[in-house]
Amino acid sequence: MASIGQIIFWSMIVLIFVCAGLIILLLAIAFSASQGTVKTSAPFPVGNLGQDVVLECRFLTKTGGDRSSDVLITWEKDGLSGLVYQYKNNAAQLQDQNSLFQNRAQLFPDAIAGGNASLVLRSVRMADAGVYRSSVSAPGVWGRVDIDLRVSVYSVPTISKSDNGLKAEAPRWQSNPTVIWSDQNGKQLNSSTQFNNVSEGIVQVVSNLTGPLTSTETYTCVIQNPLIKSVSAVTGDGDLRSSYFLTSSSPKALPLQLAGITPLLLYMLE
Template sequence: MASIGQIIFWSMIVLIFVCAGLIILLLAIAFSASQGTVETSAPFPVGNLGEDVVLECRFLTKSGTDRSSDVLITWEKEGLTGLVYQYKNNAAQLQDQNAQFKDRAQLFTDAIAGGNASLLLRSVKMTDGGVYYCNVGAPGVWGRVRINLRVSVYSAPTITKSNNSLRAEAPRWTATPSVTWVDQSGKQLNSSTQFTRFNNSGTEIVQVVSDLPGPLTAAVIYTCFIEDRLIKSVSEVTGDGDLKSSYFVTSSSPKMPPLQLVCTTPLLLYMLAW
């Protein structure tokens, strides 16, 4: 004959399985009714220290109905107590906001009705780097996306010509970036580079000065690459010093774990209440 302890133990096991089944059923019903998606085209943005960055998040519905007053948008950061930002009942709800983001985080409220849940983060700090979650609950749309923000220090170089040589000067990079010059065939050229280090509020900043000696050919396009582990600056210039293009390319994205369907507490409550 089973003891009272065994009866209680097995009763608890059964109760746990029943509750788990109910939760799965409710989630299945909620998601089966969903007609939209939550997504981002930039899961690995690179912020520039001291500048603003946008963490892109969009939600799409099949109906396209404007129900902005019914939208719940919650931004969280992994490992951080409190919220980054929350939008509910057609207004910001910042009572649970982490102090790190006070007066620095905001949504594009005029664009929410069109499906824009992106977060603008002002004056990026090195400590802002990490994994963020954009949670959206709206009529027919329930979901989240994962965005891994990396923070670096980078700048495009100014390129000048003097004595038949080219000089690239970039005022701010982090660590010690690699600098290379190539011709239009991709051949790496001999160059010399100097780094000057200084401290900016606890972050070491590097000034880059790189010289490509002549002789140079006026019609040939030379490319200067300045690159750290996160970002690459690409500057194309002719042998006579005419800048053709200058742009940044993010380095290869870190590996992400398999996509998981995870609901935070506020999002789950919204789904069950809708």
């Protein structure tokens, strides 16, 4: 039978372990409560060749307050030596920047205090495609996000009334996209499309929807490739109702049906 001294000794050991566990739990709760988040609402953007693209990243503290001081933002690209961009001590730190991004990468310095760590990539190139990693360290927040940038070539079509129906002209698309015309009930209509070479891998799209057409009915022209989809709605009289892009929400190129798509850019004309 254990003595009273042994019972007291082991009781104290158990009490010490219990107290230590409670302290660790309380510290973990306090630490997690003070941490903010780093996130993006666009993990799979599609850049348009030769145009600027924004890789969206935001950070949010749970305590609020001014976040402009002691903020470290680092952008890297998988498989590439050096940095894409770094912001530290309230200024850009570009001594370790990869030469491919010289004078092409930029943050929004006036918006960093508000939690904006997004990167602007100027005149996007095909070689820019890949996974970018944004790491943010600031008072009350630490984290990172991965953004998979894909690059394509696409443009908004101009749709006009022709003698026999409607004509859609888009100045630049990558390779030969699929073009589909449909009526307001979703029925696919007969049309003819030709592709005129602009440069290697880039074509002009010219598509004709032949009549007869109803002046008050709405017709839809869809131009798409595995990454991007252009949707334009127009009346039989050539009155444009809406035009917008959709981009695949998958990290990989999808079949031309583009199952699972999210808005990229929207123009609404009433």
